[in-house]
Amino acid sequence: MSLDPSAWIALKLSLKVACWATALDLLFGVALGYLLARKRFPGRELLDAALTLPMVMPPTVLGYYLLVLIGRNGAIGGWLQQFGINLIFTWQAAVIAAAVVAFPLVLKGARAAFESVDAQLEQAARVLGVPPFGVFLRVTLPLAWRGVLGGTLLAFARSMGEFGATLMVAGSIPGKTQTLSIAVYEAVQAGQDDHANLLVIVTSLVCMAVLVTANRLTPNRNPQA
Amino acid sequence: MSMQIKVDISKTLVSAGRAFRLNVRFESAAGRIVVFGPSGAGKSQMMKAVAGLMTPDRGRIEVAGRCLFDSEASVHVPAEQRQVAYLFQDYALFPHLNVRQNIGFGLQRGWRNPAARARHEAVARWLQAFELEHVAQQYPHQLSGGQRQRVALARALAPQPSALLLDEPFAALDAALRQRMRRELDALQRRLAIPMLMITHDPEDVRVFGDHVLRMEDGSIVPAEEGAA
Numbered sequence: 001m002s003l004d005p006s007a008w009i010a011l012k013l014s015l016k017v018a019c020w021a022t023a024l025d026l027l028f029g030v031a032l033g034y035l036l037a038r039k040r041f042p043g044r045e046l047l048d049a050a051l052t053l054p055m056v057m058p059p060t061v062l063g064y065y066l067l068v069l070i071g072r073n074g075a076i077g078g079w080l081q082q083f084g085i086n087l088i089f090t091w092q093a094a095v096i097a098a099a100v101v102a103f104p105l106v107l108k109g110a111r112a113a114f115e116s117v118d119a120q121l122e123q124a125a126r127v128l129g130v131p132p133f134g135v136f137l138r139v140t141l142p143l144a145w146r147g148v149l150g151g152t153l154l155a156f157a158r159s160m161g162e163f164g165a166t167l168m169v170a171g172s173i174p175g176k177t178q179t180l181s182i183a184v185y186e187a188v189q190a191g192q193d194d195h196a197n198l199l200v201i202v203t204s205l206v207c208m209a210v211l212v213t214a215n216r217l218t219p220n221r222n223p224q225a
Numbered sequence: 226m227s228m229q230i231k232v233d234i235s236k237t238l239v240s241a242g243r244a245f246r247l248n249v250r251f252e253s254a255a256g257r258i259v260v261f262g263p264s265g266a267g268k269s270q271m272m273k274a275v276a277g278l279m280t281p282d283r284g285r286i287e288v289a290g291r292c293l294f295d296s297e298a299s300v301h302v303p304a305e306q307r308q309v310a311y312l313f314q315d316y317a318l319f320p321h322l323n324v325r326q327n328i329g330f331g332l333q334r335g336w337r338n339p340a341a342r343a344r345h346e347a348v349a350r351w352l353q354a355f356e357l358e359h360v361a362q363q364y365p366h367q368l369s370g371g372q373r374q375r376v377a378l379a380r381a382l383a384p385q386p387s388a389l390l391l392d393e394p395f396a397a398l399d400a401a402l403r404q405r406m407r408r409e410l411d412a413l414q415r416r417l418a419i420p421m422l423m424i425t426h427d428p429e430d431v432r433v434f435g436d437h438v439l440r441m442e443d444g445s446i447v448p449a450e451e452g453a454a
Contacts, residue, residue, distance in 0.1 A: 123278045124317040126304040128331030129384055137336045142321045 006174065007183070007198055011206075014180040017091060017166075018159035021098035025106040025155045030148060033110025034136070038119070048111070055104040059164025066097060066169045087169075094170035094177050098162040102155035109151020113144035146217050153214035157207045229254050230388070230422065234274055234284030234294070238267075247271065247281075247444040255437030257414065260424045262441035268424035269314075271441070272390050275422070276311045277304030289387045289420070310381035310419075314393045316373050318365035324376050325361045328352065331384035351379040370398050374406055382417070389414070391423040395430065407433055 036048050054062055070077040070087045077087060087093045117140050125135040141148075163181040170177040172186060180203050187196035231252040238245045247267045260268055273279035274294070275286055283296040288309065293302045318327050322338060329339040329348040339345065341362070352358045355375040360368060368376065374394070381389065394410065395403040411433055414421055423434055424441075431438055440447045 118317070120313060120315075120317045121319060123273075123276075123304070124311065124313060125319075125330070126278065127276050127307070127309065127311040128380065129305045129308075129334075130331070131303070131305050134336050138330075138338045139319060139321075142338075 004195075004198075007180075007195070007202065009175050010178055010180045010183040010199065011202055013091065013094075013175075013178065014160055014203075015206075017094045017098055017162075017179055018156050020095040021102060021159040021162075022106075022152060022156045024095070024099045025103050025159075026148075026152050029103060029106030029110045029151070029155075033107050033148070034114050034140070036107075036111045037114035048107075051107055052104045054101050059101060059162070060168065062100060063097065063165035063168030066093075066100065066165060070096065070169065089169075089171045089173065089177060091170065091177055094162075094166045094179060097165040097169050098159035101162050101165055102158040105155040105158055106148075106151045109154070110144070110148045113147025113151075114140065116147065117143045150214050150217045153210050153217065157210040157214070160203065160207055160210070229287070229289055230258065230275075230420075231285070231287040232271070232275065234271070234281035234286060236270070236274070236279070236281045238270065245444060247274075249274075249441070249444070249446055251439050251446045253437045253439075256418075256420050257434045257436040258420075258422045258439065259431050259435040259437070260422070260439045260441050260446075261428075261431050261435070262424075262426065264426055266441045267444040268441050269392055272311075272392055272422070272424055276309055276390055277302060277307045278311075291387075308384070308387050310384070310386035310389045312374075312377055312381050312389070312391045312394050315397055316365075316377035318373060318376055318380070320365055323362050323364050324357055324368070325352070327365070327376055328357075328379045328383055330380060347383060351383055355379050371402050371406060374398070375409075378410070378413070382419070386419070389419050389421040391421060393425055393427075394423065395427065396425075403429075410434075 032051065036044060067088070068074050070080075070093065072078065072081060072086065072088065080087065087096065121139050121143070122135050125139045126132070130138060161181055162179075163185070166177075166179060167182055167185075172178050172182045174183075178186065180199055184196055184199045184203065187193075187199060233250045234247070235249075236247045238247060245267065247270050249267070249271045260271070262268055270279055274281050275288065277293065280301065281294065281296065284294070285292070285296070286294040288307075292298075292300055293307055294300060319330065322330065323341055325343070325348055326339045326341060328351050329343065329345050332345060332347055333339045339348075352361050355378070357372065357375055357379065360372060365373060365376070374397075395406055398406060407429070414434075421434070423430060425431065
């Protein structure tokens with residue numbers, strides 16, 4: 001089985017979008033997950049619920065929200081327009097859609113992982129003369145990284161498969177915004193069953209590989225236990 | 226080795242809807258101070274305040290002539306700059322670091338942990354002093370109770386603190402080991418001449434270490450006859 005050029009292009013685009021989306025999720029997920037795990041502030045659980053919403057909402061509703069935000073007349077999109085930046089129907093919009101949809105997976109994993117780290121270990125590190133950010137890098141993160149990484153790989157797999165919100169904000173432009181999952185839809189719509197089969201197998205294999213890796217990194221295999 | 230510690234703090238702690246009022250006031254110039262009292266008296270919270278791990282609502286803390294906290298003067302030295310050692314009840318050894326790295330933790334500045342095999346002269350001295358050389362590459366979960374306590378002590382003392390705070394140091398050990406570790410700590414403290422503040426509910430600790438004994442009940446220091454318990 002050899003990949004025809006259009007499948008290659010869709011696969012590479014999917015991987016690019018998923019990588020960027022996962023990187024964004026990792027950055028924000030670790031920061032917010034730590035905040036939710038360690039800091040007490042009013043509205044903490046409300047914030048957690050709001051950030052988890054993408055996991056349960058229909059992707060079309062998310063896509064609609066994103067259009068309202070980053071569309072040409074949207075709150076953020078209108079502002080970006082001043083600098084000649086347009087996000088709608090670009091691969092960057094696909095990144096944003098995938099990042100939003102997959103974000104709860106990183107957040108949940110990171111929060112649980114940080115909560116499982118004994119706060120007394122962080123206190124011990126402080127008393128030994130290490131400032132807070134050093135404690136985070138030297139104690140908290142090394143003890144939580146497996147949980148964080150597990151959630152991150154799930155987010156990558158979820159980003160690879162993102163369809164609904166992506167279609168709404170990035171469209172389906174072959175070679176530009178047509179990711180694997182959207183290409184499957186187009187192929188089925190056009191009756192190109194062979195092509196659809198190929199794309200489905202490629203997608204399944206990539207997602208399987210990611211999930212197997214994620215499972216190998218589950219926190220209960222931590223050597224500290 | 227006198228400590229010159231002055232504590233005058235208050236804090237209202239709320240947990241599970243119940244308020245607990247901590248109102249601690251004492252001063253001492255003794256080299257070994259023992260705060261004795263039942264569990265739940267607020268001893269640990271008082272000690273955390275001295276170490277900078279808990280912020281009192283108001284008051285003042287002074288250790289070895291240095292003001293660490295003063296709510297009126299807005300002084301609040303962060304925990305990492307207080308130069309006090311803290312021995313946690315269950316030792317709080319870093320599970321991802323071996324014995325050598327645990328002891329060297331406070332000697333290494335910056336954002337990275339000491340390397341697993343790094344040779345550090347001070348760490349080597351502590352390993353030798355506590356007879357831990359043969360377990361230097363082992364991880365905390367592979368150690369015996371006595372070894373864990375030695376590692377925790379070595380780790381706490383390595384950065385050359387100006388005072389040693391001990392939270393129920395022998396509570397996690399069985400009776401025979403408790404006696405031995407008590408003797409070890411006694412000898413070590415005399416050798417290093419480091420002032421110490423210990424909290425305990427064990428009368429035997431009071432007998433061995435209580436140069437100056439303070440009784441704590443319901444969040445406050447209560448007047449006690451000298452050398453009581």
